Amino acid sequence: MNKVKLTDKILQLKKEKKALILAHNYQRPEIQDIADYIGDSIELSRKAMLEKDAETLVFCAVDFMAESAAILNPEKKVLLPTLGARCPMAQMLTVDEIKRAKTHYPDAPVVLYVNTLATSKAYCDICCTSANVVEVINSLDADTILFGPDRNLAEYAAEKTGKTLIPIPEWGFCPTHVLFQPEDIAVLKQQYPDAVVMVHPECSAETRRAADFVGSTSKMCHYARESTAETIIVGTEEGLLHRLRKENPEKRFIVAYEGAVCPNMKLTTLERLYAALKEEKHVIKVPEATAKHARTALEKMFLVKS
Numbered sequence: 001m002n003k004v005k006l007t008d009k010i011l012q013l014k015k016e017k018k019a020l021i022l023a024h025n026y027q028r029p030e031i032q033d034i035a036d037y038i039g040d041s042i043e044l045s046r047k048a049m050l051e052k053d054a055e056t057l058v059f060c061a062v063d064f065m066a067e068s069a070a071i072l073n074p075e076k077k078v079l080l081p082t083l084g085a086r087c088p089m090a091q092m093l094t095v096d097e098i099k100r101a102k103t104h105y106p107d108a109p110v111v112l113y114v115n116t117l118a119t120s121k122a123y124c125d126i127c128c129t130s131a132n133v134v135e136v137i138n139s140l141d142a143d144t145i146l147f148g149p150d151r152n153l154a155e156y157a158a159e160k161t162g163k164t165l166i167p168i169p170e171w172g173f174c175p176t177h178v179l180f181q182p183e184d185i186a187v188l189k190q191q192y193p194d195a196v197v198m199v200h201p202e203c204s205a206e207t208r209r210a211a212d213f214v215g216s217t218s219k220m221c222h223y224a225r226e227s228t229a230e231t232i233i234v235g236t237e238e239g240l241l242h243r244l245r246k247e248n249p250e251k252r253f254i255v256a257y258e259g260a261v262c263p264n265m266k267l268t269t270l271e272r273l274y275a276a277l278k279e280e281k282h283v284i285k286v287p288e289a290t291a292k293h294a295r296t297a298l299e300k301m302f303l304v305k306s
C-alpha cells in the first residue's frame with residue numbers, strides 16, 4: 001500500500017474507532033504528521049484526559065509512556081503499535097533497587113522520572129518530568145532525595161536546587177542522549193559561530209556546560225520560538241528537529257550528533273500504526289493495584305506549580 005493510501009486508511013479507521021493518535025516528539029516525521037497531538041509523554045497523556053469523546057488512544061511512543069496514558073486514562077483503551085518499543089533507561093530501575101536504596105536512606109523521599117515502568121512508579125513518593133524536575137525537587141521538605149533512573153538528570157536537578165540527589169541505580173542513563181559530546185558541539189560552533197546550542201538535561205554534565213540552554217523537549221520548542229538566533233544546534237533525539245523545523249521555518253536546526261537516534265522510538269511505522277488500529281493491538285493495561293499507587297505519584301506531580 002502506498003503512503004497516501006495508508007494515511008487515508010489510518011484516518012478513516014481513526015474516525016470509525018473514535019481514536020486519538022498521540023505521537024511523542026521523537027517519532028518519525030510521517031507519524032508526527034498524522035498525529036492529533038505531538039508532545040512529551042505527560043503532555044500527551046494530559047491532552048488525552050481532556051478528550052472525553054475519545055475511546056481509544058494510540059500511543060506512538062515507548063512502553064512506559066503508554067503505561068502512564070493507561071494509568072491516567074483508565075476508561076480508555078490504550079494501544080502501543082509496537083510491543084518491542086521499550087525505553088532501555090526505564091528498564092534500568094527495578095523495584096528491588098528502590099527497596100535496597102530505601103534501606104540505606106529510610107527518611108529520603110523517592111522521586112522518579114516519568115521514564116520508569118509503572119511497577120517502579122508505584123514505589124515512589126512523586127514523579128517528575130525533565131520539564132518540572134527542579135520544581136518537584138524544590139517542593140519537597142527534604143535535602144536528601146533518592147532519584148531515578150537518570151543520573152544526568154539527577155545531577156542537573158542537584159545543580160539547580162542545591163539538594164543532594166542519590167541516583168538509583170547508580171549509573172542509569174539514556175543511551176541516546178549520552179551520545180552527545182562537547183567536542184562535536186565545538187566543531188559545529190566553529191562552522192556556525194552565530195548559532196546557539198540547546199541540549200536536553202539527560203545529556204552529560206560536560207555537554208550541558210557546552211550549551212546556551214538546557215531544557216526538556218517542550219522547553220526547547222519554546223526556546224527555539226523565542227530565540228533571535230537564525231541557527232540552533234540541538235542536543236536531543238533527532239525526531240524533535242522535524243517539529244522544530246515545521247514550527248520555525250525561517251530558522252536552521254542542526255542536530256549536534258547525527259547518530260543520536262532512539263531506535264525504540266523509531267519502531268513505530270505507518271504500517272504498524274495501521275495494524276494497531278485495525279486489530280486493536282497491543283492493548284496496554286496496568287493492574288489496578290499498581291496503577292493506583294503510580295497514579296497518586298503522577299497526580300502529586302501535577303499539583304506542583306511549574
Ligand code: SF4
Nearest residue numbers: 087088089174176262
Ligand atoms: S530517547 Fe532515551 S529516554 Fe527517551 S525513549 Fe529513547 S532511550 Fe528512553
